[in-house]
Amino acid sequence: MPCLYIGEKNISFNFHSKEFIKIMTLIPIILVLYVLVSICLTYMVHRKPRRPVNQKPDWGKVTDTIIPAADNGFLEVWRIEPDVPSKGIVVLAHGWSRNRDRMVNRAKMFGQWGYTAVIHSARDHGNSSKCRLMNGIRFGEDIEAVLKWVNEPVILYGHSAGAAGAVIAASRHPNLVKLMYLEGSYAETKPALLSLYKSFNKYFGLIFGPGIVFWMDSVLYRNKLGPLSPKSLAPNINVPVLLIHGEKDMTFPVKFAQSLAQSFPVNNARMWIAPGAGHSDSSQQPGYKSEVRKFLNENLENA
Template identity: 25%
Template sequence: MRLLKLFISSIGILFSAFVSVGYLLTNRMMFIKKKDPSTIYEREILLNEEQRNWYERVPKKDIQIDSKHGYTIHATVIQTINAPRYVVFSHGVTETRLSSIQFAMLFEQFGYNAIIYDQRRHGNSGGKTTSFGYYEKVDLQAVVQYVKHWKGPDVEIGVHGVSMGAATAILYGGTYEHHPLSFIVADCPFSSFSKQITHIAQGDTSPYWTERAVQLANLFIHWRDGYTLSEVSPIRVVDKVDVPILFIHTLEDTFILPEMSEDLYEAAKEPKQLVLLPKGKHALGYRKNREAYRNAIADFLQHVKKD
């Protein structure tokens, strides 16, 4: 009887440890710590005179879009061009729509208006968890459909995404048939979220335990948030994207490795372009290579822009 009690107690302890580790791993994913919005505002507006002056002078309107998941997506329409051409900007994890201002300014030079929006659980948008593209792609669909319904069948819509936002753009383009997009620009996307979290964990755990941790996280993320890590894999759907894609990555990016963009490029259908920039850590490609980044966008749009 004593051995049986000891056995049951041991099983209980192991199960409790299993659940605790599973919750810890998935909490770090689902409720990833975000940047302070005031820090982003200071970086993008207060301390950036060029962006501040531009953002203050352009006609803009804050809008609210209903998510299919039951919350509100907060967005801003920036209307500077008298033409039915729009780019929807999908920002990275921990950021807000303000980090997209730099790209809205860039695309204005090529005749595009902008829709910047807050991803779920970021900025002013609702949503309880971050899913790194799984649920975010549904919100991106809602934003794109808003533009389509607002401006009609002749509107040209592109998507520019950074990091998680780039993965979201690919997942959207490769998941939904008959979408109205004309192009996608994917700046430093991950190819597979499982591989990405494994890469991050490599710094302080062995490959053996990293693999086990990913398997455990996959089990708990499915139980807690309704999807599996394999469903957050742009590499699995990029070949279904039927519009031109420009992949941009910096060679100095050690957070999401440039090899991930190279893999996505190889798997994507034509027409496609890949630009590897020499300078800049993660998500800093434009800030550190402004002329080269602009030239890459100009060359890409030359082949996709409607008259």
Template identity: 20%
Template sequence: MPHFTTTDGTELYYTDQGEGQPVLLSHGWPLSSDAWQVEVKLLADNGYRAIAHDRRGHGRSAKTYTGNDMDTYAKDLAELVKHLDLTNLVVIGHSTGGGEVVRYAAQHGVGRVAKVITVGAVPPQMVKTDSNPDGLPIEVFDGIRAGVLKDASQFYRDLTEAFFGANRDGSNVSQGAKDDFWRQGMLVNLAAAYDCIKAFSETDFTEDLKSLDVPIFLAHGDDDQIVPIGAAAIRSAELVKDGTLKVYPGAPHGIHGDYQSELGKDILAFISK
């Protein structure tokens, strides 16, 4: 299994499959690169080099106590990209990973990043503030922190209901998909999981979005119960210079089923433009 060590000594796991234009995928919280297995194969099968890493503290990467913040996540990504010498790069991020790739592309990726894709992503900012009145109250994220500290295993099981929209009539998400979410979540270091909640909820990506000068595809389900679309992709689309917003009717936060199939086709189409 390939690993890369950052300048602060943190060992990061990544998978690297296929050949062609590089596409780098960043996962959501509290998951790992395994969340992208279907898309990695899809990209490799269609002539792309697909690379997906486990964020520090997550998956098979080092179980970090420090550096669990968005600036460090983006810096880690920049060091991995430099290590692999990737150019003409497409970056894709889901949820927290969407914030990670936006910050990376804006602050580190000039000259390397060709396109950005976000899916159910946290930008511009999740938490409600005076300047972000449509965000979620801080109490929502305090509740997530409390749940993780009290019983992370049960919290991750419970979270799958809203994550995949399993609490909606007509949901067809499998028990296996929910179990795999739990499996990935149980690999994250508790300190990293706890600190990442602040990173994904309180980081303000407004200036990052404004500074992006490459095309960005903003995908979001309109029944996303984790990152509500109104304060996320819809606002992000208003901030970027060259954005394409696609709303997936009835789609939840988690990527699965028909939503996953349609998104895969849209990713390939956007990259090939």
């Protein structure tokens, strides 16, 4: 009978026993089940329930319109002109599961400073067109559609998936972006997804996260998750960037944003960490408005 020597103990295995044969029979079944479940979950995570916000612009002149998007889709867009002559345009992009209403308070802040705000709902969000497998890359495509529609250099503000999409759009259209704000962003997509799933449920993330990310990258994204990660694109973005991040963000920890900040050209990026904030409430913390305004003044208004 074969033996395994561990320290001072001899452990015997009977490779012909019923128990061993049963275990060896179960292993391929478990592997097949894991593959099938991870494939199903890969589809399901793209169908994460939407949590739209209901908050309409209450300042300036509001135009509610529809613009064309990729793959024959369309986006609902608000363009809000300030009550004074406009200093420029700010395009704001929401994160996963939200809609354009999510960015209204941030947009209003810029409106009070004399800027035109343009806010859209990404495909498969709000009342924009459906998209069966919406993802971060398509968030970028939607921001590209808005940039082309505006057709002049803008300040680009993205939150979470909208921040990742903003990096993609800015890398493809450097002539249409003059300054960026990235709130709740991340550096590399694969680690970010694993962190996201663990924040939902630790065991779900540990067990199924790697399988979901594998199918997502190899099948759905055709191995583009790495090349289109914010960290990979950042070195080619030559505009001032302010990264805004919650100190206690458990979805994408602060170290993700710090890694991204270091990836931009030297002296282009700055970080502001919102004390006590989580993933989505940095804009509600003391100091947020003054930091955003200070960065704007230093790089555009007083430059």
